[in-house]
Amino acid sequence: MWDFPLFPEQASTAARHVDQVYFALIALSIFFIFSIGGAALYFMTHYHFRRDADRRNVPKSNWKLEVIFIGSAVVVSTFFFFWGAYKYLKISQATDDALELFVLGKQWMWKVQYPEGQREINRLHIPVNQPIMLRLTSQDVIHSFYVPAFRVKQDVVPGRYTTLWFEATKTGTFKLECAEYCGTDHSRMLGEVVVMSAPDFARWLANRPVQSTMVAQGERIFARAGCSGCHTAASAVHAPDLQGLFGRRVALSTGETLVADASYIRDSILLPKKHVVAGYAPIMPSFEGQLSEQEIFALLEFIKFEPALNDAANASPNTEKNDANK
Amino acid sequence: MAPTLKNYLQDGSTLRSWFLSTDHKRIAILYLLSITFFFMIGGTVVGLIRLELLSPAGDVVSSDTYNRLFTIHGVIMVWFFLIPSIPVTLGNFLLPLMLGAKDLAFPRLNLLSWYLFIGGGIFTLVAVVVGGVDTGWTFYTPYSSTFANSAVITVAAGVFITGFSTIATSINFIVTTHTMRARGLTWFRLPIFVWSLYATSIIMVLATPVLAITLVLLAVERGLQIGIFDPSLGGDPLLFQHLFWFYSHPAVYIMILPGMGVVTEVIPCFARRPIFGYKPIAYSSIAIAILGFLVWGHHMFVAGESIYAMLMFSFLSYAVAIPSGIKIFNWTVTLYKGRIYMKTPMIYALGFLGLFTIGGLTGLFVAALAVDIHVHDTYFVVAHFHYIMVGGMVSALMGGLHFWWPKMTGRLYPEFLGQVSAWTMFLGFNLTFFPQFLLGYLGMPRRYHTYPAEFQVLNVMSSLGASILAVGYILPFFYLVWSLRWGKKAARNPWRATGLEWEYADSPPIKTNFESPPIVHGPAYDYDPQKEVNFD
């Protein structure tokens, strides 16, 4: 009968932090419930109408008491705000050495892509003690990527990228759930996160059938979709150079600058007129509806990985630039 | 005393005299019947949901049916029960009585608001018949605008229409409070219930229009395919969430503030002493109404909101906890040196105190960024807001209904049964919703038709609690109806309570409430704990 869990497993670096705040808040709650409930119960019995008690000089208000109460409430609230926020910033902090995976949510499954080209559905194999960064997007409605044992959750929003960081501390298999209602099979949009030791993970990765790496896929798409027609040094079209673009600050025609992150590059492919780079004419056509989210993932990997871009630039035939302008 | 004046219930018995009545008391009765009807529908639906969740496999109804069930449960309970509940029934009935007025400022508008309410309700029920709606009560885009295959627009229209009923009621309440107070009834002599209705109305009048326009934009996007939130056009689904929660978070305070008002009336009466901290309680109602508008972003902590906005909304969410804390503190101190009678309304009021405290404290969990990313969209949140809405608001409604039942109907309810059902409700409620906190922290997402087997024990407990809770609701329904005919006749003031409605109006009141306009000479809650009293 009592063989059921009351508390979830801790399997990530975040879990410890979240649980600390959780238990502290439970302690606070117990304190308040007992002090308020205790006071109420005491008054209820002591001043019950059948009991004789001193009921003279009933206090109607006491500003000193109110100020003390409000003051302590402010202190407690502020403390928990800062602590909760601090812990959140800690566990959502990005590290540079993270393994980046791409996750696409759709009704009702999770598609995972590894940089080396492996793909999985509803399952995510990751190495233990290694920071993982997920780049998430959805191809239809809003989903939410939730791994209770890791205490992390992030909505997966169509039309943009969201990111999620975690680092597993235990090997094993953990539940992955969709936490944002997404239609008929919302409750079956489940998966598993399989955490393996580093050597096991390497072996697993090596044994997965791979057609080509994401960079190579991206390279093909770069040529096929006509990107290479303009965005190469050899091109006659005046288009921004993509070499070393990722992570660089870009000056826009509006006078602003922003960092060329994944979202920026995604927007530039689908909504090229949203951010026009300073000094260039807004001539790039939109690839909305022509590239799938997974193809954009691949392009992104390709653009990030400069040497290949360089090769493509040299190899791409000039004839393709006409496609880009159509 | 003029025995020739008929009370409002006897003053005309034709259908016309009810359905075209502009008497706030009759309209309150119409509303009471309507929200009871909607509560029963919402309750039946949730019965099916709890039945379904008895087993993890999801074998009672199909997932599409389940999605329609929880959506209609949410839509009906939020817009057709919780938001109107106390304001349109007890508020409508009592506001003019408490102010010493003959009616609300705009009696015909009041009647119109009931028709709008019913009209919106009909749309919603029609939608259930023509295919239901499966978006969840939050109508998140792009699911609702593009992907859902159900009667979204019909339900949105129903909620839209009901919204105008809410706006009409709130305008009526604010204007009445400003212009129709009896001679000598200054703002700080008002019963706190009036303050809380006033604060509620501020929220209603400023937030509801935003819901209305959000639903219009949703309907336009769904029906006419005009892109508003559509991500494929570069639209932002989070914009919908901003618009929606700008209304729907304050709406939570629409649901709880009137309950706080009721509790503040009941506790002094059964503790036989003046309320402790009148001004802090009054001001905190207004503070909640205003601060309640500043925190909606905490519904979007995992939605991809900016980190800066998250920090700000988290901070403001902690700030809004403080005025609620002030109220709890003052209610508790009000018991000190009182003469405490544990009558049914008092049991409900103290039950409210306990359950609302738990609901409020768990609000601190979901306001903390670190904890929220884990419990967001899980049963933890479900339990949290049910503690506030069912544990808080419904307890207060039941307490208020028992407290003013003699005034409204002229009959006393059976006290023993009242106490039995109050305790049943308290027990059933905790058994239903406490396990859901554990479920949520374990990681059971909300709106799940099927769930992992290890969650079954807690879910069975919850369903068991729900059936006890149902008994706690059905019992009062029967004995209150019974009391209409066989209950003891109530005198003018069976609770020996203060307030114009008790001291100057008959039970039930005459059509124009008072024989002559009352004059107020002193503060509210002028009880003396040293005096013994005998209730009827």
Add this chain to the structure above:
Amino acid sequence: MSPASDQPRHAQIHPGAEEGSLREIVAVWLGLIFLLCATVIAHFLTHGMLALLAAFGIAIAKMGLVMFYYMHLKYRPHIVWIFSAAAFLWLIIFFGLSLSDYVTRHWILLVP
């Protein structure tokens, strides 16, 4: 809101009272048309931030004229001022907090 401030004022406001002369009404209209001309000229002469400021500055001025004179706000007790200001105040809350999300979404937070 002082507690008893509404009570005695009942007697002062009477529907027949004269508020705003005919001359005032016409003058306000001239002002409004002048502002409209100004906004048209500004539209053709300015661009960028200045155009935005001009367009909305003038719109706010027009609104002020209509509210204060045509809607008689000038002659109303303060409680009506508060009521009319409330909606604008709430719009500021609405815009401010929503924009706080959109404007800062791409800012990068340096974590301690």
Add this chain to the structure above:
Amino acid sequence: MTERPAYSPGLAHHFETHAQQHRAATLGIWLFLGSEIMLFGGMFMGYTIYRILYATAFEQIAAHTHFWFGTINTALLLTSSLTMAMAVHHARAQNYQKSGRWLVPTAVLGVAFLALKVVEWYLEYRENLVPILGWNFDAHGVAQGPARLFMGFYFVMTGLHAIHLSIGVCLVVGLMVLLRRDKIARENPSKVEIIGLYWHLVDIIWIFAYPIFYLVSA
């Protein structure tokens, strides 16, 4: 508060004095106007966010709205506010005949606004600028998505404004009938004033719709 007079035409049973009734009506209508501001505020908010996200595209597509239609319409509405203010002025002086005479140009100007608006919509339909259903949408070289968003907001907001104005015209016509029958004094003397306030609010909403749709083009 004075004792309620025994016979008092136009005073509802639950009020004590005319002043109290008038005060309630004034507060009530202002609250209603506040809720209307919030209603339109939601759309202005959505517009503002996209305006910030897609500044360039919005400036470009806004060049395809009809500036002079918008400007003339603004002038029409401002003038209708003048005539409405006149009507209210005379009603307050209990000169209901004069008041009724000023309501005629008010309604006419309102109808003229709506007529121009319809012509303008028709022109936009001809130019394939209506982003509705599967209709052909020509973004005129501007990015499709943001252009559709802009025109979407344009049609929803001007449409909702037109609905409000139509209601206003109906109310004004109704008032004219009441004044003709000389019922207004007995019914409720605040009526002209209240409808006037509503009319002015519809005007104010247009005052803000005008810059966001017609004056943003670079």
